[in-house]
Amino acid sequence: MKLISVRALSALAVTTMLAGAPLFARAADTPAPVSKGGEQAEAGAKTATLTDTDLSGYVGSIDPAEVAGLLNYCTQGNYVEYDSSFKVLQAYNQKTNSVPDGQEGNMYYARGTAGQLQANGKTYSIATSSIPVRQKTCKAVLDRAKAAL
DSSP states (O other): OHHHHHHHHHHHHHHHHHHHHHHHHHHHHSOOOBOGGGOBOOTTOOOOOOBOOOOGGGGGGSOHHHHHHHHHHHHHTTSSOHHHHHHHHHHHHHHHTOSOSSSOOOHHHHHHHTTEEEETTEEEEGGGBOHHHHHHHHHHHHHHHHHHO
């Protein structure tokens, strides 16, 4: 009985390898997309074009909860100095109630945490901006949060 099980498993493994061979061959021919800073991303991941559009000028016109979410994004991504910005984030969240108690959450905060901001009826993503643009925008976010405290 044991010998039959081993043979059945071996046959199944060979069949699986043969069935997947064309997929593996195709994957080897396809270069991995390039993401942040030029390093190779995982195969199959979608790529985004990095932009140099300066978004820091929009920071003054966005919702305070969105500022809090962006500050969270910037702090977690180390686009601003972590220790001091985290303290500002905590104080700003408390002052603006950007992270309310309960299950509701805050859509503006969620958008900001995803690295997005909405201004002039459009949604922009600092996540697809070049690193210098992210840093400049994050500095503007941190400055706005500090000014509100």
